[in-house]
Amino acid sequence: NAGVTQTPKFRILKIGQSMTLQCAQDMNHNYMYWYRQDPGMGLKLIYYSVGAGITDKGEVPNGYNVSRSTTEDFPLRLELAAPSQTSVYFCASIADGRSAEAFFGQGTRLTVV
């Protein structure tokens, strides 16, 4: 049971480039999330999804897009990378409701230069 898998682990982008951060979970969880972690700032919610075909914005959605075509996958798209998007990105999933433990991926460290 792999849990939540994020790829890649590290990436360097040039300003203006695009990329997709991949997130997959094999626990059949309905709820999935993308967070970003900036130094000394904790984690902030970018986007979330409560099921296939349903997504919604979190606290810091600007510059990002998501899709949820299957229960398993929740990719995060950066269309025009900016230095302000340099961060560590975490994907998470929850089985159901807010009471359950959130399972986190290992994180993707992204640097935009």
Next chain:
Amino acid sequence: AQKVTQAQTEISVVEKEDVTLDCVYETRDTTYYLFWYKQPPSGELVFLIRRNSFDEQNEISGRYSWNFQKSTSSFNFTITASQVVDSAVYFCALSEARSGGGADGLTFGKGTHLIIQP
């Protein structure tokens, strides 16, 4: 809106000392959930505990204990007889339970960097 405050940015203690990490939260909901996560230097997030708003019993797990007080909106975390392996960033987080469904994620504090010196 919900908010989690971890006022201690960094704490440094000598091994075997007890240490308490503070967490204060704000929410309008009567039903909510509180969490602690550990982030070791390797970077992953490790779940430590979940507590719902109706359960104010303190919890102990080995050297770890948690004190939940609704009267002061606090959910503090104490490590007894600290060890070097406890060195990490610790996050407190809040999740509200609203009617109508939709799990809109966790609100995290900024974290406390705990340094245990040998």
